[in-house]
Amino acid sequence: MLRLAFAALLALHGAIHLLGFVKGYGLSEVAALKRPIGRVAGALWLLAAAGFLAASALLLASSGRWWLAGLPALLLSQALIVGAWSDARFGTVANAIVAIPLVLALLQASPASLGAAYRREAARALAGVARGAPLVTEQDLEGQPPLVQAWLRRVGVVGRPHVQGFRARFHGRLRNGLDAPWMDFTSEQVNVVDPSARLFRMEASLRGLPFEAFHAFRGREARMRVRAAFAVDVVDARGEQLGQSETVTVFNDLCVLAPAALLDAPVRWTPLDARSVRGAFTREGRTVSAVLTFDEAGDLVGFRSEDRLLSADGKTFERLPWSTPLRGHRAFGGVRLPAVGEAVWETPRGDLAYGEFHLDGITSY
Numbered sequence: 392m393l394r395l396a397f398a399a400l401l402a403l404h405g406a407i408h409l410l411g412f413v414k415g416y417g418l419s420e421v422a423a424l425k426r427p428i429g430r431v432a433g434a435l436w437l438l439a440a441a442g443f444l445a446a447s448a449l450l451l452a453s454s455g456r457w458w459l460a461g462l463p464a465l466l467l468s469q470a471l472i473v474g475a476w477s478d479a480r481f482g483t484v485a486n487a488i489v490a491i492p493l494v495l496a497l498l499q500a501s502p503a504s505l506g507a508a509y510r511r512e513a514a515r516a517l518a519g520v521a522r523g524a525p526l527v528t529e530q531d532l533e534g535q536p537p538l539v540q541a542w543l544r545r546v547g548v549v550g551r552p553h554v555q556g557f558r559a560r561f562h563g564r565l566r567n568g569l570d571a572p573w574m575d576f577t578s579e580q581v582n583v584v585d586p587s588a589r590l591f592r593m594e595a596s597l598r599g600l601p602f603e604a605f606h607a608f609r610g611r612e613a614r615m616r617v618r619a620a621f622a623v624d625v626v627d628a629r630g631e632q633l634g635q636s637e638t639v640t641v642f643n644d645l646c647v648l649a650p651a652a653l654l655d656a657p658v659r660w661t662p663l664d665a666r667s668v669r670g671a672f673t674r675e676g677r678t679v680s681a682v683l684t685f686d687e688a689g690d691l692v693g694f695r696s697e698d699r700l701l702s703a704d705g706k707t708f709e710r711l712p713w714s715t716p717l718r719g720h721r722a723f724g725g726v727r728l729p730a731v732g733e734a735v736w737e738t739p740r741g742d743l744a745y746g747e748f749h750l751d752g753i754t755s756y
Contacts, residue, residue: 394451395451397450397492400488405442405446405464407482410423411432414428414433423478435467461493465489469482505604505621506594506603509579509607512607513558516590520583522756527548527654529549536662538685542685544689545727546728547725551726556756558756560578560750561580562576564746564747566746577593577594589641589644590607591605591606591607592605600620602625613630615627638674647694648728649755650691658671658673663682666685670683679698695713696712699711701713701736714734717729717731726755731747733748
């Protein structure tokens with residue numbers, strides 16, 4: 392909603408600049424502009440209008456590069472306003488409003504931003520993924536518990552390449568506590584099986600204040616960074632406890648988003664009953680476990696682990712049961728995956744559903 396409102400402001404601001412063009416070229420009388428405007432100045436007013444309108448269109452198209460049109464338009468607009476101060480000085484107020492998200496967009500596009508760090512690390516991780524993986528066969532499923540075999544067949548892994556990595560995109564909402572407000576987010580992540588890497592980047596906003604987060608888990612080293620307004624670090628966590636939690640997350644990623652990768656992952660399965668199995672997953676010397684639950688049709692509908700740790704600030708950690716209820720299974724590129732997942736902490740005050748993730752797309756390698 393804020394994006395649409397700001398795009399409308401840019402368009403309106405651009406349209407107002409057309410008055411300078413109209414007066415400069417003598418197309419009509421403009422009572423609000425009493426000072427004379429020549430044809431050259433009129434052309435510059437038109438150019439500023441075009442810049443604001445282009446920035447509005449790029450913003451509506453969800454382009455992160457809207458500032459490429461917005462910045463020169465803003466600078467030109469303010470120069471023209473100074474030159475016609477007695478008539479156009481109130482345009483400075485609109486330019487000041489435009490300048491705030493423009494500065495945020497420039498910070499977001501900076502090479503020092505978390506988004507830039509994510510893109511560099513993701514490109515490096517995917518560059519090491521070999522192409523042309525062999526196809527999964529029925530023989531590859533042998534040795535897995537019958538419930539796991541049935542699940543992998545239902546997912547559709549047989550006859551498709553072994554998964555060595557993937558890139559996934561989500562949208563959804565998050566909150567920090569039972570009584571905390573929800574904030575909308577979009578995210579992208581890249582996972583590589585060997586050498587294991589998980590890179591997750593998220594953008595969110597709370598009451599108009601933007602946040603970005605970057606989780607990087609390579610080898611045994613895990614780091615989580617969160618910034619407000621693309622400039623102020625509010626969380627910078629790392630260490631053994633974070634690595635423990637991220638190991639659970641990697642196991643969850645493989646089960647939910649890349650089941651075929653489990654065939655090549657160090658997982659020991661223990662059947663529990665007709666609809667559940669326990670998996671023990673080892674990564675870089677850390678072993679975590681989770682119970683996977685399936686519905687009557689054989690779709691994965693639950694993942695629950697007691698090996699993940701809750702931390703709000705990246706400094707203090709509390710071990711609590713963590714689960715991801717799943718629903719809306721459908722085909723993504725020929726593979727059947729859940730379209731919607733929740734993230735839930737089982738706290739002493741009750742279950743905290745703190746995240747809702749909608750899968751927008753996934754590419755496997």
